[in-house]
Amino acid sequence: MTARQLDTKGGPGDREPRTSATAFRPDIEGLRAVAVVAVVLCHAGIPGIAGGFIGVDVFFVISGFLITGMLWREVTTTTTVRLGRFYGARARRLLPAAAAVGVATAIGSAVVLPPLQARSIFVDGIASALYVGNYRFANQGTDYLASDLPPSPFQHYWSLGVEEQFYLVWPALIIATAWLARRAGRPVGSNPSPQRAPYVVVLGLIGAASLATAIIWTRTSPPWAFFSLPTRAWELAAGGLVALSVQQWRRLPLLPAAIAGWGGLVLILLTSTQLGPNTPYPSTAALLPVLGTALVIGAGCVTGSLGAGRLLCRPIMRAVGRVSYSWYLWHWPVLLLLPPLLGSPAGLPSRLAATIVSAGLAVLTMYLVENPGRFATALRRSAKASLALAGAASAAIASVCVLLLIVIPVPRGHGVAAQAANMVTLPPTNPTADPRHDPVPSAFAQVRAAVAASAGPRAVPSNLKPSLAEAPADKAAVFVNGCMRSFRQVLHELGHDGCVSGDTASPTTVALIGDSHAAMWDPALQRIAEQRHWRLQTLAKVTCPMQDLPIDSPYLGRHYTECEQWRGQIIAHLRAEPPRLVVLSMSRRYRPDFSFASYDPAWIETLSRTVTLLHSIGSDVLVLGPVADPQMPVPNCLSAHLDDATACAAPRSAAADSGGIAAEQAATTAGGGHYADLTDLFCTPDRCPVIVGDTLVFRDDNHLTTEYAQLLAPAIGALVDGALSDQ
Structure with a gap:
């Protein structure tokens, strides 16, 4: 079934909505819209969306589904993964836009924020360019849901750090599982039929260990639970398990699948409104949006543009989904930097204005940076060129931040040296002394x-x-x-x-x-x-x-x-x-x-x-x-x-x-x-x-x-x- 066929609204005559394993999923594109809107409205402080931070969890499940499915299909077809091609594709997809927004964020911080605060943000930018920003924020004990200190405009890059670390770990995991399956005499290639069980077992064990770690660390070390890959891997594994069980999902009758899809979408929306900054997270609370996302994706294997797809496949949802990555990148720094740039208080009107501005910047970034980098013929044909692009993008953010650290020196007082305010030490009070003294x-x-x-x-x-x-x-x-x-x-x-x-x-x-x-x-x-x-x-x-x-x-x-x-x-x-x-x-x-x-x-x-x-x-x-x-x-x-x-x-x-x-x-x-x-x-x-x-x-x-x-x-x-x- 083609992407055009999947894009139809569906009706009584649509009897074959089931999607193939490799078909483009417009409902997932629409699901990205739900995720990014939840995150943006949450961070903008829109009343009633206090739990919108779960949009990041939705993105993680989607990534786990798409990447695991891609890697599994390749390893079971060719018995290996072409790592250069894989990393080149990821680089073209993510890094040009991340570099453009990162450079703009660093320069904007230098212009708008106090020098001492800006210098700390430049270090955040370097850590983000090296894909370890999430661990810097975890180590600082940063929590932008409750912290009294100003959050970093690079703080949302923590999720990109988790994604990049996931891309490093997951191919090795799939390759290692295929090797172990071959050693055990299990078929790996497409003939005979490849076995999914070894991959399901491995992802299940990793997911269980990660979830247990998330529950424990949420209580003992909340910043590390929130920001680190070990406590988020189970969300990616959940998406991977859906990818490995596509055949089972496709056997569902249309009505139960539609109910499951709508139920999953309702679960995502409910958690966006019912959770909040005081919810222990990720812990067990994250099970709700993760389960909801898994249900939407799994049910979509059957319903296509029916069921929840009737909403998710609408043109407006798909349009927002296409721009979701760039919007996610822009929304947070614009929310933080626009009010001081304009000299206005960070009230609801300015936050709404920042949300609109970030959406406009996202559209421009998608057309001028993201899509050209992603679809350039020369880059698509050459893994080396794509990887060179990755290095250049990362170097761009890091270099600009290093340069700004040099240009903006450590702030020091330059006024006239002040005299010390020496206080005369008084003797202890004598209990028998005159109280007038x-x-x-x-x-x-x-x-x-x-x-x-x-x-x-x-x-x-x-x-x-x-x-x-x-x-x-x-x-x-x-x-x-x-x-x-x-x-x-x-x-x-x-x-x-x-x-x-x-x-x-x-x-x-x-x-x-x-x-x-x-x-x-x-x-x-x-x-x-x-x-x-x-x-x-x-x-x-x-x-x-x-x-x-x-x-x-x-x-x-x-x-x-x-x-x-x-x-x-x-x-x-x-x-x-x-x-x-x-x-x-x-x-x-x-x-x-x-x-x-x-x-x-x-x-x-x-x-x-x-x-x-x-x-x-x-x-x-x-x-x-x-x-x-x-x-x-x-x-x-x-x-x-x-x-x-x-x-x-x-x-x-x-x-x-x-x-x-x-x-x-x-x-x-x-x-x-x-x-x-x-x-x-x-x-x-x-x-x-x-x-x-x-x-x-x-x-x-x-x-x-x-x-x-x-x-x-x-x-x-x-x-x-x-x-x-x-x-």
Whole structure:
């Protein structure tokens, strides 16, 4: 049956809709349209399509079906696979468009984004050109469904990395299976009839192992589960199993096949609307779109343009399917780069505009780049020329990114060297001293003066510490030595003796407890403990506030059981060894998708209850208020405003929630603890400068640099002394 015959709508007189194994499948072209529209609308934030990311899974199943069928037919016909021809065809199909979009993305990032952010994106581009971008993103723990940091315009290239790695592995797998079948005396060639069973067994085992890995890694290492080939191979294998079972599918009666096809399509559409960023993925949730895609493809072997093909084979669906690859390539960088290019907020109107622009660019790319590269006669006749094209395309992206790394230097402050904002270290409070000589106001006055002196217009100083390039890595030791537990670690797994500093033999213990916003104060508390001869114990866990709140993790995509277990262990530890003082700190960036939000009634109520509990075990309690929220990644912003750091200074009204702070203060006092409003350590009455003296305040969009935490040690020390002396 020809492609033209398959393209008909079908009707009562169509009694032979079954397709041959090698026939062009217009319904699959239409299925690509469903997949790309789901992905694009999801990434554009269109309401109701939160699960549209499953479109990538649909693409993987389609690839597994087409590539496995192609390789199996060749190996059973010729007993081998012509690898040069295979890779040449894949190169012509994918790489010219990928190179064109990749080069444009790198140049666009250089023009639109802050230099520091752009340089990181160029490295992403190099990794993507080498087809290992998915592992770079996995290693970074990147998750563009939940991350607070700006996503990379190359991030969607992760799926191309999986595809390219699949193309490297799958032919070897098919060839090896054919060799083993020959060794076992099984027919491999077309005469006698080739055996499918060995290939089905191999793909089934690989698929089962991959699915098991995906389920485990989704819980233990979500970024690696999302981005890596080992956890996505089962989706490709599912498509391959459909390809190997075409004969069985073709035996289905037309009505059951049509029901299966429509059911599969409904399953894809339902998962696009019912799944979301908090769904653990890929894990078992990915079974739904994978099964749906397998049903559509398998049923299409029978129904052709009937059944679900009535929709998928429509001209508009096929037209979108033809442009789906280029649209997928363009949609993500345009979504990220168009709003800042136009100076407009990334709201729904701008996202819709970006979607339309990316579709137009996709059409141009298909006609000007994709199709000429794919169908050029000279390339189709020569595997060597096609492979040379592959090398040139990859080299183009990598070379442009390397060149841009050279052209755009590491951003450095070039303003006049600033004087250090030295704070006078005050002696510990004497409990019997006159309360009118409270050192807290004196310490805060020093910081307020330094902050006010740094609030005016100024260039980024040449002696900034840490430098903009060093800032993202400027983490306190507790962030890297295991004292701040990761998502899956709890207290007993690592012990806690290694998280003690200061005078470790001192009878006075101060415990610093909370999430990463507690850990970032460790450098300040260490200085205080050393001066006061205290024993400091730091106990922190990522995105885990100490309040007894049921918590879901958008980063893990599930209930955060490790956090709740860790809280219980902390309380048990404190009961067994009550510290003299507990310093409690936590981020105030928790959103409703954690099952609670900072400053909401549950937050305030559980804060008071937590302070009461800690006080009841015999410890004084000091709750540190929030740091000012800079509203953006500070080093990136400064790299784009080297001549005016005030451009990155948020208004005090936006950076500090005065109502929430007042509610926390009242709750802490009611629980018998002490509360420290820290806003004046960061803000003037109007704005919150991000450089104080020669010190950078934030290393990202919410964590302090080690240097600024240490700079504030005298003020924090005065607060700690006050909490201990007020008994």
